[in-house]
Amino acid sequence: MNASETAAAVPNPFDASIVVTGTPVVGGLAYGPVIRVGDRPMFDAHAPEVPEGERDAQKRAFVDAAEAVGARLADRASHSTGVSAEVLTATAGLARDRGWISAASGLIESGTPASAAAAAATEKFVDMFTKLGGVMAERVTDLRDVRDRVVAELLGLPEPGIPTPETPSILCADDLAPADTAGLNPALVVGLAMRQGGPSSHTAIIARQLGIPCVVATADLDEIPSGAAAYIDGDAGTVGSEPDAAAIAAAVTRAREQAALVASWSGPGATADGVPIAILANVADGVSARTATQSPVQGVGLFRTELAFLDRATEPTVDEQAALYREVIEAFDGRKVVIRTLDAGSDKPLRFVDTELEPNPAMGVRGNRTALSHPEIRRGQLDALAAAAQGSAAVPWIMAPMIATVDEAREFAAQVRDRGMIPGVMVEVPSAAIMADAILAEVDFVSIGTNDLTQYTMAADRMSPELASLTDPWQPAVLALIGMVGAAGERTGKNVGVCGEAAADPLLACVLVGLGVRSLSSAPAASAAVGLKLGTVTMQQCREAARAALAATSASGARDAARAVTG
Template identity: 85%
Template sequence: MTQSDTSSTASATNPFDASVVVAGTPVVGGLAYGPVIRVGDRPRIDTAAPDLAEDEREEQKDAFTRAAEAVGARLADRASHSTGVSAEVLTATAGLARDRGWISTAAGLIDAGTPAPAAAAAATEKFVEMFTKLGGLMAERVTDLRDVRDRVIAELLGLPEPGIPTPDVPSILCADDLAPADTAGLDPDLVVGLAMRLGGPSSHTAIIARQLGIPCVVAAADLDQIVSGAMGYVDGTTGEVGSDPDAALIEAAVARARDQAAAAAAWRGPGVTADGHPVAILANVADGVSARTASSAPVEGVGLFRTELAFLDRATEPTVEEQTALYREVIDAFAGQKVVIRTLDAGSDKPLRFVETEEEPNPAMGVRGNRTAVAHPEIRRGQLDALAAAAEGVASVPWVMAPMIATVDEAREFAEQVRSRGLVPGVMVEVPSAAVLADAILAEVDFVSIGTNDLTQYTMAADRMSPELASLTDPWQPAVLSLIGMVGAAGERAGKNVGVCGEAAADPLLACVLVGLGVRSLSSAPAASPAVGLKLSAVSMAQCRDAARAASTATSAIAAREAARAVIG
């Protein structure tokens, strides 16, 4: 029996008198109803194909190289027309298609006589095996690798590029798993609900679904019971997926959900509880385009500017001038408002092409984030110089924070580098040691921001992509809430801001709990900000604190949700 069988999902109820109801982990709230569609078949490989004659092998190698480059170019082009996490994920996936190790492995198999499509498949499985053994963030790339494989094989065979069918009417998409590249291309007007048998609450697919505002449930182990063509629904608040519900019941519920969404859409801020306690509602962005888009949302600034896009899929390090221009675009989009910038979070699943790195037995626990900067201090120096140049003459000095800080000494060293450039220093709390040492770390920096995705993964020692462990990677885990409470209390003692910029900040009910734990700023995908702000405006600080106590002392993530809902509703 898997972990998800015992505790990762709520017991399925049947509020809409559906013929089938399965339970999963809710990740994006809302209720959607429509015909069920599924991802089409991927290209099949003829494993019985004869070996290539020697005079065919060079031509097949060339065909494979061209196919890989064509797929990489298409993904990179889609990235250039996307924003935020979608752009980041598509860029990284394009990098997989162009990966020299993968291409070289396939070429070696072709040289030995394996036809190019079979070589692509065999080379992929070698890397899948390696990534799976590494676990953690590297295991997240397995779905991406297989997606790239299928796209390259389709290119070789002259077939249409595989992916999600485009429905004629608003539909519910059910799948075992989705490659982030597919999720990034979803049209939220046509795919109105998303359910996956696999995946975790902080996977890239779930994060992109939240950015798009699509109700989403993951880790629904029995999803195969929801058949294609049936009328189905996804309840992203309860975590339930059903088919053939009573039409009158579901349509009435969808109408209520639509009214609630309209009320949220009308909320314009600022963030404040019902009894007048301010809570900054901020946006996560990745570049100037996503920042300009976010500036039209009811947010008060940027709580997380991911700077990776300036560095990924580049053969050489971006110059200070190039970085300065990118950073200034984001600062200008929120002129005079708060902008929190995270320094480069590279390594693990986001390797830099221009940095030679040793193969690590467990990259998620290895050289990433701040540790990359320690190993290559010139990268951080250039980035901080660019940030300082971008901040010249601005009305509000940017706040700058480092990822993957684990010790007080690391926090102190980073703060000194940031202050010497006239910027405001802070750090990310993603490693449990940073939460335990929050008082001492806050003595060195001016603010902290909690990255709940990694904090949950590291606290629970659970790969956030594992469907069997979806309950453990749920940010509602009481152990994670307790650590957040420690950081919040330290912030109150120090009189310094504690924010959350992980995906937990996008859950309206959890946002209330976070505020009750001492969090005073919430940063998420801009699409989530109205619902979070509206929910906070309806509750008092006392209710938030009561809900926080109830959730933190629960015995499971499910029980924590139920306890908070009993207090807040």
């Protein structure tokens, strides 16, 4: 599709010269000059063989460069919060990965120059991860990012990444390493558009955490020239260049007024007719939890506990884990805190566990399934959570990821109750949604993870840019499953929450509430916009919006139908 065809096919409310469309991820309107990621380091892939006497020095230089990159990423992780910290820690682990370092070192020992060896070893792992698909495929971008950082270190070049603009700008990229996204300054990068990527990729999640309007899977993004004055509409999923000055100025003014309304919202969450809806935060550690307390949230709806385990050579002790968990509980002492047990496996491997590569990690041994082969890890974590909760003013809610059967829910609930805590499970697998009544008979609450539920329902890899339209949580089939869970919650009188990225979409939040969801947990930056929107609609409108969305035959149709009801 060329630029003129694109402009004709896409709504053009600001009379822009070119408009392209993608999948909306983070709402909002931004305007500024277009910048793009700079060139990655270049090296001679056909450089002559390294003399035997110089190979040890080259190998040492490579190992030192990899460690330097890993240390820098780890340091940035220690100064970050939430998903940013999690992603940076995992990327630091890639730079220090023994398999990758060993593969490159072996090539250097046979005479390949260090830079070329780093590239060749990376492509070996890229090929492996691409074939594995799922979450592993997303790490291809991370691997190549690590490669470029290590090569730059070897060549004495500046670390590659995103340019720092002098004025607020729109960043356009084919793809973006999560490590780069985590370092964005939202005061200078005011909008993000990617040609690739999906709505639940790490890059998209971090953009939401930073509150940067974002559109992904924008196939024709190259039609927007670098340096052009452009806008990004994160609600409509459009990017346009050279818009009419008066039209965009008026729209930006309206967006600022709306942002001021959002900033003034202080909670608590409720519909216009007074039905309470808990607005909660996703956190990953004590730092992100303390930061979240500054947002208008009523507690924590998802505490990801992976940071206690990632990049550890040995399993953390019960006391070490308890200290980390206690920071989050104390930050919200007396308020609701929902804690997810370890969600790791071959897609997010632990260094202290021998994990075999699986042909399809997304459907393999991950989440609660790791307890089959390593029950001691879950036992230790539950002991640590119970110890962390001692003396707190509220009992924590504990949920397991990747529950697929009633038996799994029953077994997990018994272990949580034995330790005096409130048991629940994640609904990420369609079977759990279908069996929601029976599962809710065993546990006290459920929380729907819309990212994975969408992936499994639509049989579409959530990291695939080509399938971004299928992995959109607005898909009516996904909404139908959520409705089944919500109805089961109403029948049993037990809470149904959503802690996937869908909970950060204000319009979708109205639909979720209409489907029976009573708590919404997202990045704290999204909480006020969700709460403000819910306060403008009645429960009846939410139910009508849900019915309209379910009657649609596409994700875009569901959006339009819900918007027509809620305004």
